[in-house]
Amino acid sequence: MSNVKIPDPNFAQSVINAGGKTLDLCYHCGTCTGSCPSGRNTAFRTRQLIRKAQLGLKDDILPSEDLWMCTTCYSCVERCPRDVDIVDIIIILRNMAVSQGYMAEDHKKVGRSLLSTGATVPASDKMKQYRVSVGLPADPPTTVGDPKAMADFKKIMERTGFDKLIGGA
């Protein structure tokens, strides 16, 4: 096998259609790469990711670790001279990766937590006691400890297919 990469001619348009309307505005000045704290000590290059998306190098992007190195700090977005919505585009690419089954186990765990309690972190008994000690009710007035609200919350996630996306609760 050679290392020739086969672009998907429809990929850039699919990113644009999903909301990444500014993808083609990028003229590759590299301001994003120079602004990115994730790229300081790693090989992650924001501009390269945008270039690959423009070129349709889907198979390079969707399974990659690089896609998940952005902390969504918006430094690149603030400085982009072309007003490319870089973070929005990265989120769209991540959604595409997840829909194709590329999702870290630790991320599935966060998803399962949301599906079971409506919160991204668990509520331990010890924490409930601590809440009481600072003068708060044991359960916050959220989906945590409110089965009716949790049922609604979960119903929305089932309606949008989130439960299947993360492989069930």
Place this chain on the structure above:
Amino acid sequence: MANDKFALFLGCIAPLRYPGIEKATREVFKALGYDLKEMTGAGCCPAPGVIRSFNQATWLALAARNLAIAEKVGCDVLTICNGCYGSLFDANHILHEDPEMLKKVNEILAEVGMKYEGKVKVRHFAEVLYNDLGIDKVRAKMTNPVDLTVAAHYGCHFARPSKIKHLDDPERPHILDELIEWTGAKSVPYADKNMCCGAGGGVRSRDSKFALTFTETKLKNMKAAKADYIIDVCPFCHLQFDRGQKDLPGYDLPVIHLAQLYGLAMGLPKSSLGLEAHEVKVNL
């Protein structure tokens, strides 16, 4: 909507990891004359880094559900976390700008008997203190000025993306520094002050070691500037700095959320600030 009432949005990290942040916010806003209403049954914002990265349709529908709860309560939303602020603000912006999207989301909400009409604004508590109250009203309540030297950490989703938030200078923000100095504390300049803590975007949950490289850079710079405390406005950044230092030998900078600092300066009992939940001991 009436500006002396807010619907308090708690999110996940504050109530379930640092309840002192929740308690301090409630007490500080009460003392400043606000009526904070409960958003009963609200869920995760949902988290902009993880959940939005997984599936935007789910993220938007769940955010709209939270906004609909506030709309029913009849108040604008008060957030105490940059992540919640980021998610709910962005989602609200999308729903305002895109009537088709609002219609789609309402079809989903209808299945749980809810509807969002787009009437609420999403606010960050620090910005409310700064923009709605201002220095005189806030300082009038500061009975116990604090003498601390601190490093302000703004976090990414406070003022950014600035093209929709219009809140502060995205490169050289000043709101938090001023809010800190109203308490009597000194907010020091330090290198890379505007840098991310490392936790966002799903990075902390996926690769905590990589997230810590950001945290260590910031801690090193804060220490070099001789800060004794970190002041944040986001429980997730708070968690990253506080728990992160367990895995970074040699660092011991206590982490305090602005609501807790305000509670201290306003003379609230220390027992209500929940400082015992912090990994890095806060000896005040």
